[in-house]
Amino acid sequence: MTVQQFAHTFAAIRTEVNRVLLGQDELVEQVLLAICARGHVLIEGVPGLGKTLLVRTLGRVLGCEFKRIQFTPDLMPSDVTGGNVFNQQDNAFMFLPGPVFTQLLLADEINRAPAKTQSALLEAMQDRSVTVDGATRPLPRPFFTIATQNPIESQGTYPLPEAQLDRFLMKINVDHPTREVEKALLRNYVQGFDAGNLDTIGIREICTAEELVALQAATQTVSVDEGILDYITEVVGRTRAQRSVYLGASPRASIALLTTARARAASESRSYVIPDDVKHLAPAILRHRLVLHPDAEIEGTTPDDCVQAILREAPVPRTAA
Numbered sequence: 001m002t003v004q005q006f007a008h009t010f011a012a013i014r015t016e017v018n019r020v021l022l023g024q025d026e027l028v029e030q031v032l033l034a035i036c037a038r039g040h041v042l043i044e045g046v047p048g049l050g051k052t053l054l055v056r057t058l059g060r061v062l063g064c065e066f067k068r069i070q071f072t073p074d075l076m077p078s079d080v081t082g083g084n085v086f087n088q089q090d091n092a093f094m095f096l097p098g099p100v101f102t103q104l105l106l107a108d109e110i111n112r113a114p115a116k117t118q119s120a121l122l123e124a125m126q127d128r129s130v131t132v133d134g135a136t137r138p139l140p141r142p143f144f145t146i147a148t149q150n151p152i153e154s155q156g157t158y159p160l161p162e163a164q165l166d167r168f169l170m171k172i173n174v175d176h177p178t179r180e181v182e183k184a185l186l187r188n189y190v191q192g193f194d195a196g197n198l199d200t201i202g203i204r205e206i207c208t209a210e211e212l213v214a215l216q217a218a219t220q221t222v223s224v225d226e227g228i229l230d231y232i233t234e235v236v237g238r239t240r241a242q243r244s245v246y247l248g249a250s251p252r253a254s255i256a257l258l259t260t261a262r263a264r265a266a267s268e269s270r271s272y273v274i275p276d277d278v279k280h281l282a283p284a285i286l287r288h289r290l291v292l293h294p295d296a297e298i299e300g301t302t303p304d305d306c307v308q309a310i311l312r313e314a315p316v317p318r319t320a321a
Contacts (some may be wrong), residue, residue, distance in 0.1 A: 050106060242310060
């Protein structure tokens, strides 16, 4: 698949998803870039902003098998991964796969489950496999997780540990729509739109799961200048020296910036990465990987503030197209 074919398919997918999810163009674009970069996404926003609707729509547009796990405090790890059950007819144990054995997994309100259940996703997200009772089973291709969490409510929630946050390629914050977009939403409902029944909308399947794997492979053909590698290294390295940051980003963040920058370049029909690709994606890649000093948090400093300060200070390379 050429870069031009990638850009054409990417635009068609984005247009089809935007038919359902109004006013969230940046959210849709970044989620699609993460998927093309073979990454997982954590979406944070208050209820009612269309996070679950986005994932359900993606399942149809991308032609992927879709399953949803509603995380609750009593959810057990085996409820995610599955387990061995004794079959009396065969007088033997048989493995019953859990909902993680899918291509598109929605981990809804992931921070409502305790740490032992959250950790059941770690191997699946990192290695695309699940180990139960000593047997390792691969997950379908492609496999990607989109998790959601509510940033406001804290009662009955369990903060995600740093190890799991680092497995998410991006963390995307979702804001309320503008007045015009909200009015358009109401108009759609007056005309019969039903978010609970996507069959009535007539969503088209733009690509199959096999074609999505080809999209992911096409990003590897995008060239990266030596100056871009220096720029990514500089940006991520400065997170470890920023005065407000207690714990900076790891090399996994550098790899994430590289892979998503290549995907963004391909989505714009470019066969090469430019510094703007890195700048555009840095907040979503880095914000959940920075641990701030308590004093900085008290002063109201946010991870996004630190990332923007780093982007202003880091020297931007001149690259040849």
